[in-house]
Amino acid sequence: MLKRIVYGVCGAAIVGLGIFSIYAWHPAIDPVVPTQTDYSPQVIEQGKILAAAGYCSTCHTPPGGTAYAGNYEMHTDFGTIYSSNITPDVETGIGGWSQAAFARAMRTGVSRDGHHLLPAFPFEHFNKMTDDDINAIYAYIMTSVPAVNQVKKDNGIPFPLNIRWFQAGWKLLFADTQAFEVNSKQSAEWNRGAYLAEGIAHCGACHTPRNALGGEKYDQMYQGAAIDGWIAPSLTSTSTSPIPWRAQDFYEYLTTGNSPYHGSAAGPMAPVMHKGLSALPDSDIEAISGYFAEIARTNNTDDPDSSSTLQAAIAAQHQQPDQRIDEGARLYATACQACHYNSDQLVKGRPLITIGSATHLNDPTNLINVILDGVRSDQGISGVVMPGFRDALSDEDITAIAAYLRQAAGENTWPKLQQQVGEIRNQPRFEH
Ligand code: HEC
Ligand code: HEC
Ligand code: HEC
The missing domain is CATH 1.10.760 (Cytochrome Bc1 Complex; Chain D, domain 2)
Structure with a gap:
C-alpha cells in the first residue's frame, strides 16, 4: 500500500516535471540576416523615443562604455548580473535576430537561442507594449545603433540559481504576463499614462516592493522599495511626504528633476528622468503625472504654499x-x-x-x-x-x-x- 503511494507520488512528480520542462522549453529562433532596412523615418524616430523612455541604454551601457554594447553591472540580492550586447552586431549582439525573436524576448524574457533571461531585464513590463511599439524599438536598434563586437560577461549568480531553466518556474509564479488592459472607467489620458508607466517606463520595477525571490508584489504596487543602494519612495497614498503629491508636482518633478515640496531626483531616479522620460513629448509626461496623482489619491488641490x-x-x-x-x-x-x-x-x-x-x-x-x-x-x-x-x-x-x-x-x-x-x-x- 505504502509502496503504491510512493510510486504514485513519484509518478506524479515525474509527470509534473515533464510537463514543466515542456512549458519551460522554448525553441531557438534561427538567426537571420535582417533584410528590412526601409523603415519609415517616423517609425525609427518613435523607436528612438521609446528606447530612451525604456532606459535601454542606461542598463545596456556601463559608465564610460559603448552605448548598447552591454556589460553594465547590476548588483542584486542574488548576485551580479551583466546586461547583454543589444547592438546589431551579428556575432555578439542581436544583429542576427529576427523581429519575431526580438518581440519574444521583450514579451517573455526568452533569448533568441531559447534560454531564459533573468528578470533584471524588465520584460514583464515591456510585455505591456503594443506590437507596433516593440517593432519600432527593433527598427531603431537595427538601423541606427552602431554594431559593436563585445562578448557579454558571465553573470555572477551562484548555483543553483544560475540554472536558467528555473527561470521558467519563476515566470510562472511571479511574472505578470497579462497584456495591457484599457480601463474603460478612466479617460484616454489616464490610460496613456498607465500604458507608459506600467510598460516601457516600468516605474514599478523600482517603486514596487519585491518578495524574497525577486517577484514584484503586485498587491503593493508602487508602495516603495530599495533599489541600487537607494530607496524608491512610495508613489501611493502610503507616501510619507508631509505635502501630498498633486499631478502638477509629479509633472514638475519629472520634467525638472525637482519638486520644491518633495526634493530632487539625485540617485537612480536622475537618469530615469533626465535620460529617459525627457525624450517623451510633454503630453505623455502629463499623462503619467495624472495617472500617479490618481494612484496617490490626492484629491487635495490646495496650494501647498x-x-x-x-x-x-x-x-x-x-x-x-x-x-x-x-x-x-x-x-x-x-x-x-x-x-x-x-x-x-x-x-x-x-x-x-x-x-x-x-x-x-x-x-x-x-x-x-x-x-x-x-x-x-x-x-x-x-x-x-x-x-x-x-x-x-x-x-x-x-x-x-x-x-x-x-x-x-x-x-x-x-x-x-x-x-x-x-x-x-x-x-x-x-x-x-
Ligand atoms: C533594468 C535594466 C535593464 C533595462 C532598463 C533594459 N534591459 Fe535589456 N537586459 C538587461 C539585462 C541584465 C539583460 C541580461 C539578462 C540575463 O543575463 O539573463 C538584458 C537582456 C536583454 C535582451 C536579450 C539579449 C540576449 O542576447 O539574450 C534584449 C533583447 C534586451 N535586453 C533589450 C532591451 C531593450 C530594447 C530595452 C529598452 C526598451 C532594455 N533591454 C532595457 C537589463 C535591462
Ligand atoms: C553649496 C550649496 C549647498 C550646500 C552647502 C548644501 N546643499 Fe543640499 N542642496 C543644494 C542644492 C542646490 C540642492 C538641489 C540640487 C538639485 O536639485 O540639482 C540640494 C539638495 C539637497 C537635498 C535634497 C535631495 C533629495 O534627495 O531630495 C538634501 C536632502 C540636501 N540638499 C541636504 C543637504 C545637507 C544635509 C547639507 C549639509 C550637510 C547640504 N545639503 C548642503 C545645495 C547645497
Ligand atoms: C531605476 C529605478 C527607478 C525607476 C525605473 C523609476 N524610479 Fe522613481 N525613484 C527611484 C528612486 C531610487 C527614487 C529616490 C530619489 C532618487 O533616486 O533620486 C525615486 C523617486 C521618485 C519620485 C520622488 C518621490 C518622493 O517622494 O520624493 C517620484 C515622483 C518618482 N520617482 C516617480 C517615478 C515614475 C513616475 C517612474 C516611471 C515613469 C519612476 N519613478 C521610475 C527609482 C526609480
Whole structure:
C-alpha cells in the first residue's frame, strides 16, 4: 500500500516535471540576416523615443562604455548580473535576430537561442507594449545603433540559481504576463499614462516592493522599495511626504528633476528622468503625472504654499535651537544652511530639507546618500549642484546632522542611523 503511494507520488512528480520542462522549453529562433532596412523615418524616430523612455541604454551601457554594447553591472540580492550586447552586431549582439525573436524576448524574457533571461531585464513590463511599439524599438536598434563586437560577461549568480531553466518556474509564479488592459472607467489620458508607466517606463520595477525571490508584489504596487543602494519612495497614498503629491508636482518633478515640496531626483531616479522620460513629448509626461496623482489619491488641490504644514516648516527655520547643546544643529548651520535657507517662501533650488522626502522616509538611506555625494549637475535640477561631504564630514557628523533634521521635521529618530551611515559610505556608489 505504502509502496503504491510512493510510486504514485513519484509518478506524479515525474509527470509534473515533464510537463514543466515542456512549458519551460522554448525553441531557438534561427538567426537571420535582417533584410528590412526601409523603415519609415517616423517609425525609427518613435523607436528612438521609446528606447530612451525604456532606459535601454542606461542598463545596456556601463559608465564610460559603448552605448548598447552591454556589460553594465547590476548588483542584486542574488548576485551580479551583466546586461547583454543589444547592438546589431551579428556575432555578439542581436544583429542576427529576427523581429519575431526580438518581440519574444521583450514579451517573455526568452533569448533568441531559447534560454531564459533573468528578470533584471524588465520584460514583464515591456510585455505591456503594443506590437507596433516593440517593432519600432527593433527598427531603431537595427538601423541606427552602431554594431559593436563585445562578448557579454558571465553573470555572477551562484548555483543553483544560475540554472536558467528555473527561470521558467519563476515566470510562472511571479511574472505578470497579462497584456495591457484599457480601463474603460478612466479617460484616454489616464490610460496613456498607465500604458507608459506600467510598460516601457516600468516605474514599478523600482517603486514596487519585491518578495524574497525577486517577484514584484503586485498587491503593493508602487508602495516603495530599495533599489541600487537607494530607496524608491512610495508613489501611493502610503507616501510619507508631509505635502501630498498633486499631478502638477509629479509633472514638475519629472520634467525638472525637482519638486520644491518633495526634493530632487539625485540617485537612480536622475537618469530615469533626465535620460529617459525627457525624450517623451510633454503630453505623455502629463499623462503619467495624472495617472500617479490618481494612484496617490490626492484629491487635495490646495496650494501647498499656503498650507499650514509648509508655513510651519518655513517658520521653524527661523527658530534656531541652542547650538551649544545640539551638535547636529551646529553642524547643519555651518555646513548646510547657507544654501538651504528660505526666508519666507520656498525658492526652487533651495530645498527645504525638513519637508523633503529624504527626511520623511522611514529609512535614512536617501538623506545619507545626498550628504555623502551631493547632487551632480546632471542630476536633480539641470546645471544645479550640491557638493558632497564624503571627505569633509565624519560618520558621527553626518549622523548628528541627519538626526537633527529628522527631529526638526517632527519625525521619530531613525534606529541604527550611525551604523547605516558607515555602511552606506563603504558601499559601491551608484553610477550613472
Ligand atoms: C533594468 C535594466 C535593464 C533595462 C532598463 C533594459 N534591459 Fe535589456 N537586459 C538587461 C539585462 C541584465 C539583460 C541580461 C539578462 C540575463 O543575463 O539573463 C538584458 C537582456 C536583454 C535582451 C536579450 C539579449 C540576449 O542576447 O539574450 C534584449 C533583447 C534586451 N535586453 C533589450 C532591451 C531593450 C530594447 C530595452 C529598452 C526598451 C532594455 N533591454 C532595457 C537589463 C535591462
Ligand atoms: C553649496 C550649496 C549647498 C550646500 C552647502 C548644501 N546643499 Fe543640499 N542642496 C543644494 C542644492 C542646490 C540642492 C538641489 C540640487 C538639485 O536639485 O540639482 C540640494 C539638495 C539637497 C537635498 C535634497 C535631495 C533629495 O534627495 O531630495 C538634501 C536632502 C540636501 N540638499 C541636504 C543637504 C545637507 C544635509 C547639507 C549639509 C550637510 C547640504 N545639503 C548642503 C545645495 C547645497
Ligand atoms: C531605476 C529605478 C527607478 C525607476 C525605473 C523609476 N524610479 Fe522613481 N525613484 C527611484 C528612486 C531610487 C527614487 C529616490 C530619489 C532618487 O533616486 O533620486 C525615486 C523617486 C521618485 C519620485 C520622488 C518621490 C518622493 O517622494 O520624493 C517620484 C515622483 C518618482 N520617482 C516617480 C517615478 C515614475 C513616475 C517612474 C516611471 C515613469 C519612476 N519613478 C521610475 C527609482 C526609480
